[in-house]
Amino acid sequence: MNMIKGGVTAAQGFKAASCEANIKYKNRTDMAMVFSEAPCVSAGTFTSNVVKAACVQWDQKVVASNAPVHAVVINSGIANACTGKEGFDACEATAKAVEAMLNVPYAGVAVASTGVIGMQLPVEKLENGVRMMAGTLSDTIEAGTDASHAIMTTDTVNKEYAVTFEAGGKTVTLGGMSKGSGMIHPNMCTMLGFLTTDLNIEKQLLQEALSAVIKDTFNMITVDGDTSTNDTLLLLANGLAGNEKITKKNEDYAAFYTALDCVCRYLARRMASDGEGATKLFEAKVVNAKTKEDARTLARAIVGSNLSKAAIYGCDANFGRFLCAMGYSGSLFDQNDVELFFESKAGRLEVFDHGVPLDFDEEFAVRIMKESEVTVFVDMHEGNEEAAAWGCDLTYDYVKINADYRS
Amino acid sequence: MNMIKGGVTAAQGFKAASCEANIKYKNRTDMAMVFSEAPCVSAGTFTSNVVKAACVQWDQKVVASNAPVHAVVINSGIANACTGKEGFDACEATAKAVEAMLNVPYAGVAVASTGVIGMQLPVEKLENGVRMMAGTLSDTIEAGTDASHAIMTTDTVNKEYAVTFEAGGKTVTLGGMSKGSGMIHPNMCTMLGFLTTDLNIEKQLLQEALSAVIKDTFNMITVDGDTSTNDTLLLLANGLAGNEKITKKNEDYAAFYTALDCVCRYLARRMASDGEGATKLFEAKVVNAKTKEDARTLARAIVGSNLSKAAIYGCDANFGRFLCAMGYSGSLFDQNDVELFFESKAGRLEVFDHGVPLDFDEEFAVRIMKESEVTVFVDMHEGNEEAAAWGCDLTYDYVKINADYRS
Numbered sequence: 001m002n003m004i005k006g007g008v009t010a011a012q013g014f015k016a017a018s019c020e021a022n023i024k025y026k027n028r029t030d031m032a033m034v035f036s037e038a039p040c041v042s043a044g045t046f047t048s049n050v051v052k053a054a055c056v057q058w059d060q061k062v063v064a065s066n067a068p069v070h071a072v073v074i075n076s077g078i079a080n081a082c083t084g085k086e087g088f089d090a091c092e093a094t095a096k097a098v099e100a101m102l103n104v105p106y107a108g109v110a111v112a113s114t115g116v117i118g119m120q121l122p123v124e125k126l127e128n129g130v131r132m133m134a135g136t137l138s139d140t141i142e143a144g145t146d147a148s149h150a151i152m153t154t155d156t157v158n159k160e161y162a163v164t165f166e167a168g169g170k171t172v173t174l175g176g177m178s179k180g181s182g183m184i185h186p187n188m189c190t191m192l193g194f195l196t197t198d199l200n201i202e203k204q205l206l207q208e209a210l211s212a213v214i215k216d217t218f219n220m221i222t223v224d225g226d227t228s229t230n231d232t233l234l235l236l237a238n239g240l241a242g243n244e245k246i247t248k249k250n251e252d253y254a255a256f257y258t259a260l261d262c263v264c265r266y267l268a269r270r271m272a273s274d275g276e277g278a279t280k281l282f283e284a285k286v287v288n289a290k291t292k293e294d295a296r297t298l299a300r301a302i303v304g305s306n307l308s309k310a311a312i313y314g315c316d317a318n319f320g321r322f323l324c325a326m327g328y329s330g331s332l333f334d335q336n337d338v339e340l341f342f343e344s345k346a347g348r349l350e351v352f353d354h355g356v357p358l359d360f361d362e363e364f365a366v367r368i369m370k371e372s373e374v375t376v377f378v379d380m381h382e383g384n385e386e387a388a389a390w391g392c393d394l395t396y397d398y399v400k401i402n403a404d405y406r407s
Numbered sequence: 408m409n410m411i412k413g414g415v416t417a418a419q420g421f422k423a424a425s426c427e428a429n430i431k432y433k434n435r436t437d438m439a440m441v442f443s444e445a446p447c448v449s450a451g452t453f454t455s456n457v458v459k460a461a462c463v464q465w466d467q468k469v470v471a472s473n474a475p476v477h478a479v480v481i482n483s484g485i486a487n488a489c490t491g492k493e494g495f496d497a498c499e500a501t502a503k504a505v506e507a508m509l510n511v512p513y514a515g516v517a518v519a520s521t522g523v524i525g526m527q528l529p530v531e532k533l534e535n536g537v538r539m540m541a542g543t544l545s546d547t548i549e550a551g552t553d554a555s556h557a558i559m560t561t562d563t564v565n566k567e568y569a570v571t572f573e574a575g576g577k578t579v580t581l582g583g584m585s586k587g588s589g590m591i592h593p594n595m596c597t598m599l600g601f602l603t604t605d606l607n608i609e610k611q612l613l614q615e616a617l618s619a620v621i622k623d624t625f626n627m628i629t630v631d632g633d634t635s636t637n638d639t640l641l642l643l644a645n646g647l648a649g650n651e652k653i654t655k656k657n658e659d660y661a662a663f664y665t666a667l668d669c670v671c672r673y674l675a676r677r678m679a680s681d682g683e684g685a686t687k688l689f690e691a692k693v694v695n696a697k698t699k700e701d702a703r704t705l706a707r708a709i710v711g712s713n714l715s716k717a718a719i720y721g722c723d724a725n726f727g728r729f730l731c732a733m734g735y736s737g738s739l740f741d742q743n744d745v746e747l748f749f750e751s752k753a754g755r756l757e758v759f760d761h762g763v764p765l766d767f768d769e770e771f772a773v774r775i776m777k778e779s780e781v782t783v784f785v786d787m788h789e790g791n792e793e794a795a796a797w798g799c800d801l802t803y804d805y806v807k808i809n810a811d812y813r814s
Contacts, residue, residue, distance in 0.1 A: 051734030051742045082730050082742060084762040117727020118764040183714060183731065224713040225632065227735035229727070306631040306713070307590060307809055314810030320524020320636070323489050324590065327458030328634035335458045335489060355491040357525040394810075396803045402714055403721030403801075 001259050007160025009144035010175030012198040012240040013038045015137040018150035021129030023122065024077030024115060029150035031129040032074045034194055035102065035137050039068030040236035042110070043207035045214055047231035053117075054080045054087030056232055058095075059110045066203070069236055070104035072194055073111050073130060074151050076179070080113040080121050081229035090121040097127040101134035112192050112232050114153055114179060148177035151192060154276050154401055155181045161266040165259040167252035168243035172199045174259045178233075178267040182276040182402060184223035185304070193218065193233040193267060199256055200239035201246040209257050210235050217264035220296065220389040222304045223275035224398070235260075272303075272390035273373070277397030282312045283375040284322075287386040294331045294380075295387035301329030302376055303391030312374055313393035317342055317365035319351045322376050339379040344371035354381075408666050414567025416551035417582030419605040419647040420445045422544040425557035428536030430529065431484030431522060436557035438536040439481045441601055442509065442544050446475030447643035449517070450614035452621055454638035461487045461494030462518045463639055465502075469517045473610070476643055477511035479601055480518050480537060481558050483586070487520040487528050488636035497528040504534040508541035519599050519639050521560055521586060555584035558599060561683050561808055562588045568673045572666040574659035575650035579606045581666045585640075585674040589683040589809060591630035592711070600625065600640040600674060606663055607646035608653040616664050617642050624671035627703065627796040629711045630682035631805070642667075679710075679797035680780070684804030689719045690782040691729075694793040701738045701787075702794035708736030709783055710798030719781055720800035724749055724772035726758045729783050746786040751778035761788075 009016050014036050021031040044063040046056050062069060073094050080087045095109035113121070148158040162175030180191030218233060246252050273281035284302035289295035302308055305325035311318045319340050336355035341348055346368045351360050368374065416423050421443050428438040451470040453463050469476060480501050487494045502516035520528070555565040569582030587598030625640060653659050680688035691709035696702035709715055712732035718725045726747050743762035748755055753775045758767050775781065
């Protein structure tokens with residue numbers, strides 16, 4: 001597997017475009033489209049929030065149907081959540097605008113939105129946006145990068161990644177982009193993420209791979225514990241790599257799975273480190289847990305705790321907060337089995353050993369925690385399972401961003 | 408039922424003391440004792456966190472035994488959590504110091520701690536503290552108030568309350584104090600709370616009443632979603648009011664239950680409004696839910712969301728965040744049934760009606776939200792059950808308090 005430059009346009013046959021549609025933001029791009037003339041099989045995972053945005057409900061229908069998918073249209077600024085029938089109609093109007101311009105069935109057009117909840121989308125501006133973008137679709141790397149910028153809200157950096165791998169003697173490409181900075185606590189999926197590949201694969205296996213990979217990638221990040229109404233991760237495969245169609249879990253499937261895990265892991269970590277107001281990537285690694293689910297639960301609780309996150313911001317090796325978070329996570333364990341370390345580029349330091357706090361070098365602890373990526377490493381000594389979770393620190397800027405009017 | 412002045416010393420036969428033991432804080436009182444020469448039946452609820460502080464484990468044994476309880480000794484500054492056997496020994500040493508000074512069995516002495524986790528308590532200072540306090544025990548209102556100050560950590564105000572009620576022709580008094588400002592997300596109980604009454608009642612009924620009342624009081628508050636290692640709520644009843652002993656759920660039990668609910672509700676709300684960094688009490692009222700548990704879950708999710716809390720701080724009527732939090736709470740409902748209002752002294756404003764966002768007067772919304780107590784009122788239109796939950800806003804000061812070194 002090789003990392004290559006690019007994102008959603010890296011794979012053969014995928015084009016992208018973006019434009020200034022003035023949905024809510026001014027003087028910046030706020031719509032993007034991903035398009036494949038070759039029909040795609042699709043897979044998707046969506047928010048578990050029962051208050052689902054209109055676009056999530058639309059996309060669930062698109063992915064559940066066997067209709068080939070050709071396009072995804074995304075807007076940033078208004079989330080189209082809590083918008084009733086009018087919101088659902090806006091999805092349909094957007095898809096129909098794509099049909100009119102690009103001659104593909106509107107039932108194969110996915111839509112996604114991010115931004116403020118409880119506000120209606122301006123349908124004419126969306127339709128204008130689709131018309132502008134239909135004329136400027138391009139398969140260049142730059143077009144993909146531009147799209148990854150257009151879908152940003154409070155994000156401070158764009159997120160895209162691409163890799164190639166071998167399947168059936170053919171070189172296959174997988175790329176993607178994602179966005180997300182606040183209201184990030186994915187459950188069954190993540191904020192907006194769009195992955196494209198020229199792999200030839202059966203729809204059911206595509207979905208199976210995506211559903212498995214998110215468990216250790218997008219579902220292991222949190223910024224603020226708030227599971228969004230709009231979380232959507234879509235994966236489109238148009239088959240243009242020409243590999244023999246993957247219909248079972250063979251070697252080719254394994255190669256694809258590894259590549260998918262790699263791309264999702266990169267995008268997920270990048271979302272966590274760009275959490276609203278964040279100054280650091282905060283990682284928790286839990287090893288030797290009783291079960292995989294225990295390892296995941298404990299790791300997520302550590303990076304999800306407001307008090308842990310504030311300690312990471314303050315470079316305070318206040319390890320009791322991490323143990324406290326593990327304790328209320330819902331996972332059962334004995335504190336007398338636990339070892340806890342702080343880790344970063346600057347070194348590694350044990351602070352708690354089998355139920356007993358250690359005397360440790362506070363200055364060294366501060367040096368470790370001042371790095372831009374800080375890991376809390378926990379050895380449970382209760383089994384063989386491990387997991388990692390990613391979050392960020394809790395800062396003044398998080399409060400500032402979210403106390404500001406209608407962000 | 409009448410509200411009266413005082414706290415833990417309001418009921419007959421209860422004395423209190425406090426002192427500067429220099430556990431961790433300097434130049435302020437940091438130890439308190441509550442004492443009843445008459446033996447008490449006890450009830451308690453404790454943290455559900457599996458990482459339980461040594462003092463919680465000690466008190467669970469005290470309450471579970473049938474030994475009469477005479478005293479509670481509390482220190483603020485060090486939590487005595489994650490401290491192994493040495494921590495448990497510190498509890499025993501404290502209880503034995505009470506036995507030596509006051510001639511009551513050490514098995515009937517409860518202890519409680521709050522402060523930094525993962526640090527050992529200085530046993531000699533604790534024992535000195537007990538000796539100092541044993542000589543200054545007093546049944547005055549002031550002694551109780553001083554005790555309620557000594558147990559504060561990041562609290563900015565003390566919390567105490569007392570009421571009288573009639574049982575079996577006798578006037579019974581119930582009073583209490585509590586503390587808690589951060590790491591507040593009680594589950595099965597709360598932060599430190601101590602209630603005293605001169606009621607004559609069977610131990611089992613005392614526990615039953617306490618366990619029931621906390622479900623709608625202390626368990627309905629949150630400051631930061633972090634369930635502490637030390638949550639402890641103790642209720643002591645010494646029987647000195649002289650009422651006929653309550654042995655079944657009769658009229659007297661009902662009067663006591665109402666008084667207990669009133670005291671717990673007051674203390675819980677006061678803890679929420681004094682959350683770390685808080686500028687406001689943030690209340691969620693959910694009515695017409697399908698089940699009581701749905702109502703509680705929804706109300707707790709609203710006041711627990713970081714994004715909701717930041718919106719309350721910013722006086723931003725960004726109602727989508729409240730609906731989003733309800734959506735990921737785990738309670739199932741249809742957003743098309745929901746009505747949502749903002750309420751405060753300044754007025755009441757509907758912003759969302761059966762799935763549809765309303766056009767509303769933004770200036771009026773800001774006026775409502777600028778008050779020191781703001782309510783999000785939600786009508787589910789799905790049943791007859793209701794619940795309220797209390798939290799506070801998320802502010803710069805919360806981050807400041809918790810990013811500071813080892814708070």
